[in-house]
Amino acid sequence: MNDTTNANGSNGRSDTGTDTDTGGAGRHTGATGPWHPRPERAADIPAVRRINLAAFEEAGEADLVDALRRDPAAWLPGFSYVAEAPDGTLAAHALLTRCYIDDVPAVALAPCAVLPAHQKRGAGSAVIRALLEAARAAGERTAIVLGHPPYYPRFGFAPASARFGILPPQPWPDEAFLALPLDGGTPPRGTVRYADAFGID
Numbered sequence: 001m002n003d004t005t006n007a008n009g010s011n012g013r014s015d016t017g018t019d020t021d022t023g024g025a026g027r028h029t030g031a032t033g034p035w036h037p038r039p040e041r042a043a044d045i046p047a048v049r050r051i052n053l054a055a056f057e058e059a060g061e062a063d064l065v066d067a068l069r070r071d072p073a074a075w076l077p078g079f080s081y082v083a084e085a086p087d088g089t090l091a092a093h094a095l096l097t098r099c100y101i102d103d104v105p106a107v108a109l110a111p112c113a114v115l116p117a118h119q120k121r122g123a124g125s126a127v128i129r130a131l132l133e134a135a136r137a138a139g140e141r142t143a144i145v146l147g148h149p150p151y152y153p154r155f156g157f158a159p160a161s162a163r164f165g166i167l168p169p170q171p172w173p174d175e176a177f178l179a180l181p182l183d184g185g186t187p188p189r190g191t192v193r194y195a196d197a198f199g200i201d
Contacts, residue, residue, distance in 0.1 A: 017054075017061065035085070038081065040080040047089075061113065065111065076097060092123040101188045141187065142187040155180065
């Protein structure tokens with residue numbers, strides 16, 4: 001994992017291997033070309049694993065995606081997004097899976113990854129924005145992320161504990177444990193419970 005995005009504790013899963021890129025929503029066009037975010041297809045699964053293996057120092061995040069994919073209680077069809085590079089290859093991946101705030105359903109953003117060759121070019125921002133929009137359109141209320149504090153406020157995330165009374169399952173830094181009300185309302189208060197694949201007690 002790149003050190004600019006590692007905000008996790010020993011059992012936590014931090015957000016990204018994106019190297020804190022910059023970029024806008026939807027199809028991102030700039031000096032580096034357009035990024036086309038879209039839902040993952042079955043044929044993309046090997047490439048998604050390669051992206052996560054390349055973006056992080058260890059295989060933990062790639063293995064996490066595979067484990068979440070096998071868990072029907074965690075996996076949400078249509079909430080695994082990729083971003084295509086200008087040449088049609090996949091450059092980035094972001095995933096939302098089911099979590100709970102006490103007993104209220106929410107979504108957890110993790111992991112997010114960008115191939116090293118495409119980091120700091122907007123691919124990560126493009127795929128995350130598109131994924132959050134998909135969750136919003138599907139009626140999800142709250143997204144949670146354990147991530148790099150300067151990176152996620154651009155998407156609307158704010159400190160979960162201080163702002164919303166949403167507590168982490170472990171003593172993670174307040175500035176790194178973040179929440180986003182997708183519906184514009186007030187999120188439920190309580191403690192976040194992640195899918196078993198995260199290995200968080």
